[in-house]
Amino acid sequence: MGDKMQEQKQRKLRLDKEGVPYAICPKCNKQIYNLEVVEQVYITYDVSPDERDELEYDEVDRETAWDWDYEYKCIECHETIATSEEEAEALFYEPEPEQDTAQEKSESPAHDNIG
Numbered sequence: 001m002g003d004k005m006q007e008q009k010q011r012k013l014r015l016d017k018e019g020v021p022y023a024i025c026p027k028c029n030k031q032i033y034n035l036e037v038v039e040q041v042y043i044t045y046d047v048s049p050d051e052r053d054e055l056e057y058d059e060v061d062r063e064t065a066w067d068w069d070y071e072y073k074c075i076e077c078h079e080t081i082a083t084s085e086e087e088a089e090a091l092f093y094e095p096e097p098e099q100d101t102a103q104e105k106s107e108s109p110a111h112d113n114i115g
């Protein structure tokens, strides 16, 4: 009764020679250190003349236009390469090794004898 293995994902950041995390853009294959996110925001101002009779804009409200529907873009090719924080984060990590634990190639028995 002890088959509860710790599901700790050992993710490794991609690090360059100086230990700085980087990502590889899946579109242009360039090494990038930043992603780019454009946030659309609506800003509401109260507008009224000031003492010099110039209009003064007083910010009273700021509302994000999108609902965390962010598109993370490559700073090199400006293609969208992630659409969630999870995806964006994953770009900075080494790809998970393909089952390094010994899962042998299951040789499928050749039962399918045509003839």
Ligand SMILES: [Zn+2]
Binding pocket: 025, 026, 027, 028, 029, 030, 074, 075, 076, 077, 078, 079
């Ligand atoms: Zn790119």
